[in-house]
Amino acid sequence: ETGVTQTPRHLVMGMTNKKSLKCEQHLGHNAMYWYKQSAKKPLELMFVYNFKEQTENNSVPSRFSPECPNSSHLFLHLHTLQPEDSALYLCASSQDLGGGSETQYFGPGTRLLVL
């Protein structure tokens, strides 16, 4: 399955580091999403982009900064993270923002550990 790819797959960073997560979708979709998956908690939607424009910021702290240069690529820039930010970060895409009728396809995730 290579529809949505994410790099790196694993990342360990200190609280003062700056790193970026990358997501690329090969499905010709227009909408892309970032989710956070923490242990024993539901997946949490972080950001939504449609045609490169951010349409949703789900009250995410500013230490997470998304970037969507085009419909195929989505980045999540990380700086001064906290240990509680350790989680699996998932990228997803869908054809469009269909007002509740679009299926989202997920990447494999980046497992992030903040020390």
Place this chain on the structure above:
Amino acid sequence: AQSVSQHNHHVILSEAASLELGCNYSYGGTVNLFWYVQYPGQHLQLLLKYFSGDPLVKGIKGFEAEFIKSKFSFNLRKPSVQWSDTAEYFCAALGYNTDKLIFGTGTRLQVFP
């Protein structure tokens, strides 16, 4: 508030046993429902979805789910599980005219040969 509940956190079955995983949602209007599966070390994959029509939805790998509007439920079923069904299963809901997919906490299924 919109929410999805999965009451079975961890299910252990023997091969050939029947499976039913519960999912209840809380939504004020029309809702589309999904089951995703995450096999060990793999990404989330769509198992099946309900948008409209026949409330009994058939998905991949012999799974099915039934949308019961009066019970706000979308339970996942499989008549005979296999060892390869060992995975984590997530129910999700997408409200009509929203773009926010709400997930349940997931159910970890272990199937022993």
